Amino acid sequence: MIKVAIVDDHKILTEGLQNLIEESGIASVVGVAHSAAECRLSLGFWKPDILLLDVGLPDISGLDFCKEIKDHFPEVKVLALTTHNEYAIVRQMLDNGASGYLIKNAMSEEVLEGIETVAKGETFLCHEIDLLMKRSPEKNIWLSDRERELLRLISEGLTNGEIADKIFLSPETIRGYRKNLLLKLGAKNTAVLVKMAVEQKLI
Known part of the structure; x- marks a missing residue:
């Protein structure tokens, strides 16, 4: 079973995600943090396969934190989960080592598909972001x-x-x-x- 950890400061969202993932039968949630600082303390113990990471954390930019995680835990795959759908932010997140990008209003199926795809070592972009990345950056x-x-x-x-x-x-x-x-x-x-x-x- 895929082990997932979640870092997001919206408690309602993390609870919903946790339920969705646990009930899916494809993955289990090994830990939840509401800030980068909390995540730093626990990541070594959780040993997740995938980290669902919010770009807008209260204490550090998720963009920087993604790079930090990949430097210290290269085996952890980062799946960005955010409200940001600007081309530059998606590009930067992927450049910093994220394996996938989900928008918070993505369908439940997309979230689970994202987890499964990234766990296989592939890159996953939810539908909206996939369309965005196919357009040229100037128009975005x-x-x-x-x-x-x-x-x-x-x-x-x-x-x-x-x-x-x-x-x-x-x-x-x-x-x-x-x-x-x-x-x-x-x-x-x-x-x-x-x-x-x-x-x-x-x-």
């Missing part, structure tokens, strides 16, 4: 008006503090927006971000 960038405005201000060379003053938000919020833009566009740093924004006529 959708920015809100606020993100476009922020991108324009960043390209003018303004600091987080200056942007915050200009659009009446806290520097902390601007930092979050900036990080999100880097992720969405798959840019390594601000210079690359600005270059891509100009090339793809996003500003």
Whole structure:
């Protein structure tokens, strides 16, 4: 039987997943953690075949945590389970070693199919993500008006503090927006971000 561990801070979701997996007869849940820190403490004891990992953990990005898990426990297969369906995040997650990607509103059958497929050593993308990855990345960038405005201000060379003053938000919020833009566009740093924004006529 496939051994599964779950890392997600939504308790209702983890309970539902646990029931679904236990009742399926194909796998059993050997552990549940609600943060990366909790998972770090237990992963060595659980020894799961598959780790269902949320991308939006409260204490660390699931993208970084996926890489960390693969570095320390290369035999554990990571199956991302998330609300994020942006091309750049999926790409990054797979590049960091994930074996599959599920959207949280995926059908129960897809979740179980994902577990079985990844356990066999294959890659699994749920239907919605499979379609997304088949389209070209340029067409997948959708920015809100606020993100476009922020991108324009960043390209003018303004600091987080200056942007915050200009659009009446806290520097902390601007930092979050900036990080999100880097992720969405798959840019390594601000210079690359600005270059891509100009090339793809996003500003």
